[in-house]
Amino acid sequence: IMCVPAHDDRDFEFAKKFGLPIVQVIAKDGKEIENMTEAYTEASGVMINSGDWNGMESAVLKQEAPHMIEEKGFGHKTVNYKLRDWVFSRQRYWGEPIPIIHCPKCGCVPVPEDQLPLRLPDVESYQPTGTGESPLAAIDEWVNTTCPVCGAPAKRETNTMPQWAGSSWYFLRYVDSHNDEELVSREKADKYLPVDMYIGGVEHAVLHLLYSRFYTKFLCDIGAIDFDEPFKKLFNQGMITGKNGIKMSKSKGNVVSPDDLVRDYGCDSLRLYELFVGPPELDAEWDDRGIEGVSRFLNRFWNLVMDNKDKNVEPTREMLRERHKLVYDIEQRFNQFSLNTVISGFMEHNNKLIEIAKKEGGIDKETLKTFVILLAPFAPHIGEELWQQLGGTDTVFHAQWPEFDEEAMKEDEIEVAVQVNGKTRTVISVAADIAKEDAIAAGKAAVADKLTGNIVKEIYVPGRIINIVCK
Template identity: 55%
Template sequence: MKYDFAAVEKKWQDIWEKENTFAASNDYTKPKFYALVEFPYPSGQGLHVGHPRSYTALDILARKRRMEGYNVLYPMGWDAFGLPTENYAIKNHIHPEIVTKNNVANFKHQLKSLGLSFDWTREINTTDPDYYKWTQWIFLQLFKHGLAYKKEMSVNWCTSCKCVLANEEVVGGVCERCGGEVVHKVKNQWMLGITKYAQRLIDDLDTVDYIDRVKTSQINWIGRSTGAEIDFDTTAGDTLTVFSTRPDTLYGATYMVIAPEHPYIEKWADRITNMEALRAYQAEAARKSDFERSEMAADKEKTGVCIEGVRGINPVTGGEIPIFISDYVLMTYGTGAIMAVPGHDDRDWAFAKKFGLPIIEVVAGGNVEEAAFTDCNTGIMVNSGMLDGLTVEEAKKKITEWLSENGKGREKVNYKLRDWVFSRQRYWGEPIPIIHCPHCGMVPVPESELPLRLPEVDSYEPTDTGESPLAAMTDWVNTTCPVCGAPAKRETDTMPQWAGSSWYFLRYCDPHNDKELASKEALDYWMPVDWYNGGMEHTTLHLLYSRFWHKFLYDIGVVSTPEPYQKRTSHGMILGENGEKMSKSRGNVVNPDDIVKEYGADTLRTYEMFIGDFEKSATWNTSAIKGCKRFLDRIWNLMDIAVEGDAYSEKLESSFHKTVKKVSEDIEAMKFNTAIAAMMSLLNEIYDAGSITHEELRTLLKLANPFAPHVTEEIWSVMNFGGQISGQSWPTYDPAKCVDSMVEIAVQLAGKIKARIMVPADITAADAIAAAKADPAMAPLLEGKTIIKEIYVPVKLVNIVAKG
């Protein structure tokens, strides 16, 4: 009979939902497995076929673990605050709450149609006040421990979204979300002190199982470097402190550069004689993102203005050197000031050449006039006074000691990572639970009054002044101080979208708890997440932020593990049929609803896993999906050739054991494509044999079930095998029966292959050597020769050494 995938898939999805088949148990005595995928942002565009790749992969692992006897938590929820929803709401005059509700409903329908074994009883939504109550609670703990604070600083301002962006949200010099121009503004912002955790965020990567590229991404973003802080006196009487990883090159420092936003410019205003030129340059720099100004843009022509009226003093030479402002120095990195050593740095050399500044060689070798530097990490110091003749490493140690002894500097570890800009001047986000009192300062909203809900409003458009729309809602803003009772005002900035996603994995452990973010019993049982999969694009944003929040919660005793995720993997993108990233603007988005309607969810799931190496990008090919449909149809048709029997047939026994081994191992290695290929190969052998026993069919259905759960459950039901596959045990294999009965071995003469022969896998050395000598290709070569040595390497080769 023909397989009616539409009817069968709806049937089993209804059964699973009615019976809560995949709900995790609260029996904390069982072995547990917590599988996690990044919860989606429910956009109005819905899913495209790239999304199910990650969900299906972890679904396969979750289904396998259930069959292995684990209590599995595989949850799903919605990361639903954020700018895209708010921008859509403004454009279409629909409240963001309604937009979110509609988008979530669509996403949920799409996910359920794929037969993913999520525990929907634990569904969460970051915009639910019962959820963001605990986001606010965590913020208050950060505030009470000095890790949430306000600071006047230069920030990235999206001119389109009209809000502040974290450095990580500026990609390629523009807003990550809308592509709008990003400029710099000085604003009073909420910050989170992630830099206090910088070293731990690096060190603890040694304790977790993350793929190398994820670890590298984290380490590079944190950017640890060891060097020294060096104090340069100035002719204005102030000290300019710089950080350098190469204090040994101090004698070669011929000028200094400070960021255009450096506060000393204002301090020195009455001394500087070219303030007009500096102001013009500052305005120009404000229109550039940190990305454009950073070392990533090192190839661009260097620009700057020399400060006339103030000069620096090199602490080892005592000589005066010019101070420039230039946009390639950032206030957000180090001290906002650098010493420039053009004799041994390409960027400094180019700047010095442009402005006619001295270039001094301080590490012997190369040609500094042509920027042909020697390896300045291994050379000998020259033109460096007390350091002459020393190696670089010896010089680093000596100059650092000298600086410390003479009050001119100190050893220092620095990080590229900056504290997290946590303010957003928008409506659709968690209200920051702080009250500003003219007498008491910043006061936390009492925890008993959480959640602090977003007010119901008619207008939530951003303002041109840079203030949050909440600032205009006076009835909500005006309040009383919980400490002294005086009139006070609420904080009007909201949290960024990253807030809710920085701890959501904890809420899944106990999502309906109204007394705490999750019970200690639940957190101790479920955490850490055993296997977390997500996109590489989130390994510097979400992953870093969530690890920071988790470590803080560990420090205050809320969670019992220092890391949230024991294992982290990442998948490659599924590209459009034109080989480009799927996007609405490119017109290459493939809607999974269309594929499910035409081919069925099981076919889509199988194709998503068969499309290629899971960690690499793959191009969608709609015509290729038909091969996976044929594979599932052939499994369905096995019912026509199934015969009674509770054992493997002699002809297929070895093949079944090998396939169980292969599929089991490949799932764990995320080699889903080769696991499917192994089942396809076994299927060919079954059809060649002309029949399949009930035991063989049961095993094949169990192996295929995580990939194609609907069709396999239906066959299991039609065959009256009892219960559901999800409640069965995962197949096992006998290693001895995975060994081929016959193997091919090489026959060598003096180390060179002359023939290949088939022999029994358990053949003795004597019999193998005899078979090799008797081979028609070898016998003539040995005729008349004296055999000196005979070697047999089991199941690999025979090597004969002869002379004469």
């Protein structure tokens, strides 16, 4: 029984009415209220009338109390879940039949285990009965059965289970769906479960996800599985809306048909654009115009592969560096689930490769193959086709995922003279493609002891000179 008459309005009223003692235990600055006329409902204060705990901040005690109680050995910390009452029956044909038989003598009798699973009858019509009863109620040869206990004529339960019945645990079964001995073998469960990442809309948070956890905890308790949380990570994706953030709906006439976009741009372009439209966790307004850019990228990459697939270009240092940087960038972004930046990464690296190809007269095949393997999960059709074009025999999805080499990613170093007022003072090594600000900062650090007065100008001649002008 929990009762806090000094700190809860309803408990206070109850205690007043029945003449129960009202003991204040949390007080502002530790000062007890004399003759309380209403409950003290501030969430924080100092403990009073609490024995050893007097003088403690209530917020601190809240944290510490479970440990203190465990130490004293009269209780332990636990988490309570509150699941609302769950109506677990529907008057529909499509749903798992509830394996219960109603016997006039024995009452509700479970269908014996060796007769499970109970299957839906195979019928022509599963229309509603019109009486409010389940469609199954109209199928006499299915409904009428005998009682497994006493053998008397009995009837099957005709309600079916709700959609949640299956959606709460299907992911456990997917892992080992042909196993007719057990829910899932220990070996497969160890390998694949719990689910690494659950991707779903936030609207599932209260029902589906809570039910899944409830099922999982139950199955763990009875020893069918050995973990009690079904999902390691939850990812709530945003919603794609129409213009001005308005939810797409037929009645509002703002639904975008994917069929039209597939017809005009192909489904790989559509897939890529859906990923590119924004961070996946945020809502985004749909705007067709952006798909042009994605489609152009795929075309340019297609042309790059087709132009170079038969050239047998030897990879230069720059091509190798670009290849490993590509793998690194895509993998980092992919792992962070930053799918829109994965797509922009492909675009940037494609531009860079086109630039190198122009300069060098081509691109080596291994770099193109690497690009195709990375791209295929996002644009599977064009990925598979280009893989074949590059001489791949098996499907691209059986190809080895590429690895990056940090050494190969390193920029070439160049030597740059550092001048003060036009006079060379030292020479430093910097990355060949160093940005202007970084070059100047490195140069200033190298000649810090030679700078006098105020710096009035900073010049970087790329690849050659850093000049700091002082006055």
